[in-house]
Structures are given as structure tokens and as C-alpha cells.
């Protein structure tokens with residue numbers, strides 16, 4: 624199942640949250656800054672040891688002071704207008720889901736709640752409607768591929784009203 628919510632991803636109760644990270648895995652601004660602020664300095668220290676993360680890739684860390692169990696740091700593209708942007712944004716969502724399934728396997732879970740922010744649609748400038756379509760389609764594609772008894776419940780957590788309206792419309796939520 625996919626859901627949409629308006630709110631602050633650091634304050635909501637999910638098993639795993641995704642961070643819209645940068646290639647350095649540095650605290651930075653936007654949702655990434657908020658996640659690091661709530662998690663505390665130990666998160667930046669663990670991220671530092673990971674040695675960065677390429678655009679389109681994702682890496683998992685502990686959650687420290689955050690209410691979730693783990694954080695997936697996914698690096699979306701800086702929007703440039705090239706066809707690669709779409710590929711990288713798809714990969715960021717896809718690879719986050721792969722890590723979430725791995726986490727379930729390791730922890731013997733058959734159900735997991737996962738929250739995504741609207742990756743790349745802030746500082747990285749990806750057009751919001753296009754990014755929303757990619758996010759939803761990629762999760763659908765993943766659900767079609769992992770047809771087993773385990774399930775990841777995905778929530779798109781929108782912080783700004785514009786994304787919230789776009790996601791509600793795309794998911795036919797009233």
C-alpha cells in the first residue's frame with residue numbers, strides 16, 4: 624500500500640525513513656539537515672565513515688535519536704534537464720526499497736513501514752509533478768517485482784503544500 628501524509632518526516636512514527644541525502648552524506652539543509660538535527664551528532668559520524676554515496680545510490684545507517692529503527696540515505700539527482708535525471712531519481716527510490724527489503728530480511732520482519740520525502744524536489748530543483756510520478760511508478764514497479772508475503776507500507780511524507788496537493792491528486796486521495 625502507498626499513502627500520502629503532510630508533515631515532518633523526523634516526527635512521525637515509521638520503522639524506517641529515507642533521507643534526501645547529498646553525495647557527501649553531510650548534514651546540509653532541507654530534510655537532510657532536519658534528520659541530522661533530530662538524530663544527533665552520532666549520525667554525522669557514522670555517515671562520515673561511509674565515504675559518500677553516488678547519485679542514484681542509497682546507504683543505510685542507525686537512527687540514533689530519531690523515533691525510527693534505521694535511516695536510508697538516498698541521493699537524488701541535482702536537476703539539470705538531462706534524461707539522466709529521471710534515471711537517477713528512479714534509482715534513488717528503487718535502491719532505497721532494496722535496502723528496506725534487506726533490512727526486513729535481516730530483522731525477520733514480514734511487514735515494514737517506510738517513509739519517503741519528496742527526493743530532489745527542494746534544493747535539487749526537480750520539477751515536483753514529474754518527480755511524484757517517478758516516485759509512485761518506481762514503488763509500484765518494486766511491488767510487482769517482490770511478489771512475496773512480505774510487505775513494505777510506503778508513505779510519501781510531503782512537507783510543502785504543493786507536493787502534498789500533487790501527491791494527493793496522483794494517488795486519488797480526496
Ligand code: ADP
Nearest residue numbers: 631632643653654657741743744745746747782
Ligand atoms: P533535495 O536536495 O533532494 O532537493 P531537500 O531537503 O531540499 O532535498 O528537499 C526535498 C523535499 O523535502 C522538499 O520537498 C522539501 O519540502 C522536503 N522537506 C524539507 N524538510 C522536510 C521534513 N522535515 N520532512 C519532510 N520533508 C521535508
